[in-house]
Structures are given as structure tokens and as C-alpha cells.
Amino acid sequence: MTGIAMTASKPTTGPLYGYLTNIQHFSVHDGDGIRTTFFFAGCPLACRWCANPETASLKKAILFYPDKCQACQACRAVCPYPGGLDLSRAQDRARCQGCGLCATACPTGARRPTISAYTVDDLVQAVLPYQSFFTASGGGVTYSGGECTGQAAFLDRLSQRFYDLAISQAMETCGYFDFDRLWPTLARLDLVFFDLKHMDPARHRQLTGLDNRLIQDNFKRLAARHPRVIVRIPLLQGVNDDPDHIRRLAQFVAQYAQDPAIDLLPYHALGRDKAQALGQDQPLYQAPDPSHIQTLKAVIRQAGCDPVTDA
Ligand code: SF4
Ligand code: SF4
Numbered sequence: 001m002t003g004i005a006m007t008a009s010k011p012t013t014g015p016l017y018g019y020l021t022n023i024q025h026f027s028v029h030d031g032d033g034i035r036t037t038f039f040f041a042g043c044p045l046a047c048r049w050c051a052n053p054e055t056a057s058l059k060k061a062i063l064f065y066p067d068k069c070q071a072c073q074a075c076r077a078v079c080p081y082p083g084g085l086d087l088s089r090a091q092d093r094a095r096c097q098g099c100g101l102c103a104t105a106c107p108t109g110a111r112r113p114t115i116s117a118y119t120v121d122d123l124v125q126a127v128l129p130y131q132s133f134f135t136a137s138g139g140g141v142t143y144s145g146g147e148c149t150g151q152a153a154f155l156d157r158l159s160q161r162f163y164d165l166a167i168s169q170a171m172e173t174c175g176y177f178d179f180d181r182l183w184p185t186l187a188r189l190d191l192v193f194f195d196l197k198h199m200d201p202a203r204h205r206q207l208t209g210l211d212n213r214l215i216q217d218n219f220k221r222l223a224a225r226h227p228r229v230i231v232r233i234p235l236l237q238g239v240n241d242d243p244d245h246i247r248r249l250a251q252f253v254a255q256y257a258q259d260p261a262i263d264l265l266p267y268h269a270l271g272r273d274k275a276q277a278l279g280q281d282q283p284l285y286q287a288p289d290p291s292h293i294q295t296l297k298a299v300i301r302q303a304g305c306d307p308v309t310d311a
Contacts, residue, residue: 003163003188004226010160014153017117021055021146023126026133031170031191033139036127040148040155041115044176046209047197049236049285051271053278054114055146060098061114062087063277068110075102075111087111093279114278120158124165131167140168140190149177149185156185163188172232175215179222186222192229193263194219198240199248207239216252223256230261230308235293237267237286246296250303260305264293 022039030037042058043050050056054063064087076084078101085092085102100113118126127134127141134140141162148155148171162169170191186192196219198204201211223229231253235241254260266287275282288296297307 003169003190014157015151016119018120018123018151018154018158019058019115019117021052021114021116023123025127025130027142030142030144030172031140031193032168033137034130034133035139035142035170036130037142037144038123038148040143040145040151042150043145043147043174044150044210045147045174047234048207048283049234049267049271050275050282051268052146053271053275053280053282058115058150060100061278062096062098062100062103063112063114063274064088064279065110065112065277068108070108070110072107074105074107078102078105087279090279120154120161123158124161127167134167138168140170142170142172144172147174147176149173149182152177152181152185159185159188175218176210177218179218183225186226189226190228192222192226193232194222194229195232195234196249196253197234199245199252219253220256223253223258227258229257230263231257231305232263232265235264235266235288235296237288237292239285241288241292241296243295243299247299247303250300250305254304257305261308262300262305264296264300264307264309266293 019041020038021041024037024039027035027037039052039055041055043056046056066088079085080099080101081095085096087093087096098113103111103113143155159169169189170193171189172193174195196215198207198212201213204210204212233240233249250262253262267285268287269284272282272284297309300307
């Protein structure tokens, strides 16, 4: 497939560069078939459990992995600050401009820049060698992050290019975007993964920094117009895994989605290592027990949604 019926004009202008933290080929959990996933930098939410904390900001930063460092001092020699910055010290990290010179000089990969800039052509060229895998597997490209919709104008141009190339497109979104601005892009997609993290606005704000009213409004509008929207719930023990809460959430999805489906994503702690490499502290959560996840899947079914999760 190549998106739903087009209702919008083609984009003609937009920023030259998109800012990404990673391009991951051979992804198999980000939509149908084998895919290339683009991780966009920047996110309006600040989820405490974020799996990709290096995507949170559009401000360039350096990931520092002390266990890979061989103390050769090559990074310090190229740093614009006299003597170089020690990124394991909070004061030095606060001064770092993210210029990336140290990461280029580092021979061991102990320093890595969070963000790189790409043109639309760069990203098209990056995936063309994988097109035969897309065709054979029913795959394509997926926009993820961070929050890809935060770079709406660039994404509009990029999605038009892939649409013209008949490459299937999917998106993972936190749902916090300007719907009217995004609709032309959304209409080019075959599949949207839409996060719903908590139904209560105050609790949502406490957990993510923003309440959920715009997110829920956008879900209703998207579900009314797009046939393939899968809701994703990051599942955290004692935070949002109460059966009554999941029932309420599933009933909301069933009320508005054309083909209601929910994917449960049990919490994992992989984001904590990257947070540490950025000099940040991330709280540790737990995933619910497998038996509790089975209970939640039954709750989702009873509410009229398909639990599409592998968990
Ligand atoms: S990113 Fe630039 S300013 Fe920051 S530590 Fe590296 S060389 Fe120095
Ligand atoms: S260049 Fe890399 S390996 Fe050498 S001191 Fe700096 S961080 Fe460590």
C-alpha cells in the first residue's frame, strides 16, 4: 500500500535539513515486514521512562561511555575549550556546545554525537539499497524518534518523496501535534502507531510533562480519517497497568478507531544507559508480570479491541 486517498497538495518548500539521532535498517518491530526506521530528534513530552533519551532534545549533545575510553586525550586536544571538557563532570557538560569535534577525534567510539543533519536526498539514498527487502517482506520506512512530527515541514517533504517512490510509510507518534498541519503527511502513511500513555490528564502531565487533551483529540480526528491506527501503551508496573485504567483506555480506543487495536509494550530499562551517557539520571521502573499482561490482554479484548502485542 502507499497511504490512503490523497486529500492534500504536494509540499513545495520546507527546511533543507532534518535532524536525526539514528537510522536503523532491518527493523522488524516498527510496522509490517522489514523496515528502515528514522529516529527524529526532539520531543515535546518528557516521559520519565524514555527508551531513547538522546532523542529528547534538538540541542546537540555528546553521549560519553567511560568504559570505552582509553584516556588517549585526543578529545581534549580538539575541544575549543582550553584543556578540553570532561563530560563525566556536570559543570563541564553544562558548558559543552555539542560541536562534535571530540567525537570525530575519538578513536574508540567513547564519545558519540546525538544528532546529525540530513537532506531528503540523503535519507532517500540511505534506503534505496534496501528497497528489495521492503518489496519482498511488505516493509518500508518508519518515522520514529523522539517525536518525528516536531519537524513537520521536513517530514512533509520527506513523506511526499517516499510516497512518489511508492515506498510504504509508517509513523510512531506521541500524538502531540498540530493535526491540520500534519494531515497531508498522515494521509501518505499506511500505518500509524499512536501512543496513549495515561487516560487521566493530571497523571499524564505528572508522568510526561504535558496533559493528554490534545493527544486524545488528535486520536479521535486521526481514527475517524485513517483506517490503520494501532495504539501503543508503554506498560509500567504500578503506573498505568491497573486493569480498570487499561479498560477505560481500551473503551476509548474502541469508541473511535475504525479497526481498534492495542499493542502493549512492557517497560524495559535500555534508556537508562543512554541517559547515564548524557549525564542524566533516569528512574528505574518495572514491567508487569507476564501473567498480569495476559490479564490486560483479556481486558482489552472485552472492551472490543484486538490486542496485537507479542508480550
Ligand atoms: S562537543 Fe565540542 S565543546 Fe563539547 S566536549 Fe566535545 S569538543 Fe568540547
Ligand atoms: S578521545 Fe575517546 S578514548 Fe580518547 S580520551 Fe577522549 S573519550 Fe577517551
